[in-house]
Amino acid sequence: MYDIERIYQASSVDDAVKHLLEDESALVIAGGSDILVKIHSGKLAGCSLVSIYGIDELRGVSINGDGRIKIGPLTSFSHITNDEIIKKYVPVLGEAVDQVGGPQIRNIGTIGGNVCNGVTSADSASTLFALNAKIEITGEKGKKIIPISDFYLGPGKVDLKKGEILTAIYIDKEDYEGYTGCYIKYAMRNAMDIATIGCVVICKLDNNKSCIEDVRLAYGVAGPIPMRCPKTEESIKGMKISDTMFEKFGSMAVTEVKPRDSWRASKVLRLQLAKELSKRALKQAIDKWEVI
Structure with missing residues (x-):
């Protein structure tokens, strides 16, 4: 069923790094929900794998004294x-990762695998962009931490060099405290489908809950990699919440996204979705302020 030349079960991060350096053709496998499909289809036939699934230190969510969340x-x-x-x-x-595939995929699929695939349609990626997440990479020379925006190099390409693995995702307190957010995934089917486009808005209101103090807008499948829309974000900061503000937000978003035609959807449809979903996500994020 699966044409695998060899598989090594790493016992630690250092052990995984060592074996990845020794076998230049080896690939990392974690949950396996993506890579096993590629092997089964013949795209990675005869590959060597280094499994990191048994390294428990790479599993779980925690928060330190400074409020930094580690995933x-x-x-x-x-x-x-x-x-x-x-x-x-x-x-x-x-909410975003709860829209990945079906229950079986969500039970075995990992956020690290979702990010490291480098695909623009990853449901976790655009949300992590909006949260200004940082990526910890461990390799032969130790650890380094980079913004997630620097991690994505192109379609299906991330900044992981030979012998390096993703070892943590960080979200700082300043990037989530006082914010509410909404992720909307538009897909052709209601379940187990890749996003036609994904949109996330994270916002903070002023003390009177009448003006936008800060906002972040990110998309998946609106360009070759997950992306933010900085000009759109700046355009409504300080504005009073109104229909005019929502229209400006949606209209500006269309000028920054770079969707393409594909068999899933046309560029024209994706541009329309980018405009409409940005407004809807912002409205829903603002509505959540009423309950905090």
């Missing part, structure tokens, strides 16, 4: 959705 790359989507830290501080991330 292990082996944390499953279902774990993230139901984790008390996520539900309390960044529920929008739990």
Whole structure:
């Protein structure tokens, strides 16, 4: 069924790095929900694998004294959705990953695998962009932490060099405290479908809850990689909440996204969705302010 030349079960991060350096053709496998499909279809036939699934230190969600949230790359989507830290501080991330595939995929699929695939349609990626997440990478020379926006190099390409693995995702307190958010996934089917486009808005209101103090807008499948819309974000900061503000937000978003035609949807449809979903997500994010 699966044409695999060899598989090595790493016992630690250092052990995984060592074996990835020794076998230049080896690929990392975690939950396996993506890579096993590619092997089964013949795209990675005869490959060598280094499994990191048994490294428990890469699993789970925690928060330190400074309020920085740490998410292990082996944390499953279902774990993230139901984790008390996520539900309390960044529920929008739990809502986003709860739209990945079906229950079986969410139980075994990992957020690290979702990010490392480098695909623009990853439901977790655009939300992590909006949260200004940082990526910890461990390799032969130790650890480094980079913004998630620097991690994506192009379609299906991320900044992981030979012998490096993703070991943590961080979200700082300043990037989630006082914010509410909404992620909307538009797909052709209601279940188990890749996003035609994904849109996330995270916002903070002023003390009177009448003006936009800060806002972040990110998309998936609106360009070759997940993306933010900085000009759109700046355009409504300080504005009073109104129909005019929502229209400006949607109209500006269309000028920054770069969708393409594909068999899933036309560029024209994706531009219309980018405009409409940005307004809807912003409205829903603002509505959540009424309950905090």
